[in-house]
Amino acid sequence: MGFVSAPQLCQRLLLSPSLSSYPNPKPFSFASLRCRSQSNPPSSYSSSAAAASSFTWDEAFALQDPASPSYSVEDPSDLLPYFHKVRLCNRGVEKRWEFQPFVVDRGIAGYIHEGFAEHLRKFGDVFLFHREGSSAGRFGNHIELSPSLVSYEDRTDALAYVVKSLESGLIPGIRNELYPVRASFSGPVLLSLERAAAPYFGIKAYGVHMNGYVEKYGQHYLWIGKRSPEKQTYPGLLDHVVAGGLPHGVSCGENLMKECEEEAYIPRNISHRAIPVGAVSYCDIEGYRFKRDVLFCYDLELPQSFEPINQDGEVESFRLVPVSLVSNIIRRTHFFKPNCSLVIMDFLFRHGYIKPEYSGYLNLLASLRSGDCS
Helix, strand or coil, X not given: CCCCHHHHHHXXXXXXXXXXXXXXXXXXXXXXXXXXXXXXXXXXXXXXXXXXXXXXXXXXXXXXXXXXXCCCCCCCCCCHHXXXXXXXXXXXXXXXHHEEEEEEXXXXXXXXXXXXXXXXXXCCCCEEEECCCCCCHHHCCEEEECCCCCCHHHHHHHHHHHHHHHCCCCCCCCCCCEEEECCCCXXXXXXXXXXXXXXXXCXXXXXXXXXXXXXXXXXXXXXXXXXXCCCCCCCXXXXXXXXXXXXXXXXXXXXXXXXXXXXXXXXHHHHCCCEEEEEEEEEEEECCEEEEEEEEEEEEECCCCCCCCCCCCCEEEEEEEEHHHHHHHHHHCCCECHHHHHHHHHXXXXXXXXXXXXXXXXXXXXXXXXXXXX
């Protein structure tokens, strides 16, 4: 992959007339819901912003109650609110030129902000800085992991030392969880890197998200989790019944079944039926962070009698929610963790809730893969 391909793809989709000409959807006016309106979206979904947007299940379900002041009849053909959610996951693409390629073993493994790069200069035995006109070569200005670090173990240890030295304030939220670093999903794993540091080195991060659904009364229902208020990221927001990052050495299917057990107490004799249905991607730039995420999507039809139970303390509670209400929550609030909206929108496409007759159908469908799906 060349340096500009992924950011250019983001810009092509998100700054094109087909997207940038769409206005923000009308504000959500229910005063008791402590979330920001769509007409004034938050510039950052930081933990503090999410914590300030606390809400209850009752407030979410009020959107379908005709007696509630929050109720309104939605036009399903109006796709503008969905475009807005896509753009919230793909912020800052105009700042892509502030990042330089991070080269490992003669290939681009990530992107590093020029400001963050200044903090790396003191690690001269780990990084080499190449400038245009000298040894830049085909990558232009770039930062290279020292070629003297040949093995997976040496590279992993070197980056771990760097992250540990920088983590005080510069890389918050250290989790002691390693993500594999590779140029593409099918490429070799070059090293492993602390999960919290991944966006600071602009590496591609992969995850699994599962739509756990039930069919009854002639309609679809989704099991939705409300994240624990103690979560480091997006506390208290709505989430999938099961989702998680893809660690080193674990396949997508195996990781999904593990997450099913830990997050929702879904036994393997049920979770093995989950169907891989594709992927969504996005590229999000905020400060020194460049998130290049690919989420593998799964559908699992759950028995009507099944109720998820969280095992790892990351979910406060679960509710079975009609898909029509889920889509309304996405359209009118900021209650969902942002990337969950993309996965659910993909579900809406595949199950016929978003129809080809709706204006903007193909543009919205393409925008769900705004990042580099490689």
